Amino acid sequence: MRTGKVKFFNEEKGYGFITDDATGKDIFVHATGLRVEKLEQGESVSYEEEDGKKGKIAAQVVVIED
Secondary structure: OEEEEEEEEEOOOOEEEEEEOOOOOEEEEEHHHEOOOOOOOOOEEEEEEEEEOOEEEEEEEEEOOO
């Protein structure tokens, strides 16, 4: 499992980005990859990295306590 912080998440459009703690790079997250109802900017999360249609995506995303 990787960890990161939510850069932003647009509930209406159902997607956003997570900034990975280890690499500092952004990874795409879609609403279908969430294991929580919603994400808030700045929340710490853990996730698995998977191959998507256009590159790496976050899956199995859960919020973790700081």
